[in-house]
Amino acid sequence: MALMAVDGKCYVYRVYAPPDALLGDLFWEAWHSHDEGPFPRAYDLFDTAAIRHIGNLHQEQDQL
Template identity: 70%
Template sequence: MALPAVDGRQYVYRVDAPEDALLADLFWDAWHCHDESAHPRAWDLFDAAVIRRVS
C-alpha cells in the first residue's frame, strides 16, 4: 500500500491480512505504521492510498 505524505513522496508498506480484510482496515494498518515512524505525516484520506493485492 502506498501512502502519500506531506513532503510530496509516497511511502510503501506491506500489510499482511486475510483475503476478506476490509480495505479500510488495510489502510489504517499502514497509516499507523507510517505515523509511528520518523517519516513526515501521511495524508489520512482513504481515497489517497493505493492498495494492491500481492499473491
C-alpha cells in the same frame, strides 16, 4: 499499500492480512505504521492510498 505524505513522497508498506480483510482496515494498519515512524505525516484520506493485492505469499512459497 502506498501512502502519500505531506513532503510529496509516496511511502510503501506491506500489510499482511487475510484475503477477506476490508480495504479500510488495510489502510489504517499502514497509516498507523507510518504515523509511528520517523517520516513526515501521511495524508489520512483513504482515497489517497494505492492498495494492491499481491496474493497469498505462503501459498506461493509452498509451490517453489
